[in-house]
Amino acid sequence: MAISEEEWELKPEDQELRAFWIDLGSSMEEDAAWQRILWLIHEKLELVKRGEGGKALYRDPRDGRLWELAYDHPELKNGGPPRLTCVDQESPW
Secondary structure, eight states, rough: OOOOOHHOOOOOOOOOOOOOOOEEESSSOOOHHHHHHHHHIIOOOOOEEOOOOEEEEOOOOTTTTTEEEESSOOSSGGGSSSEEEEEOOOOOO
């Protein structure tokens, strides 16, 4: 079953999206949250600033909220699973 674009949009109650690997035994696969994060940063959010270690700050043009993209395991290939967290407007970015 395909997920609609409306379901992937950020909702007012969203505060953090955290992606994970799915262990399929013989391989690892990105979960749906990973796909959603990638879709959001490439299709919906506006890049504000890039930081170190793959971090980036994005703005949701619909409501102005700021979102930090970070990777919890920078030692892994491509930083491992991404995390998208809503941050305060006064964030030290």
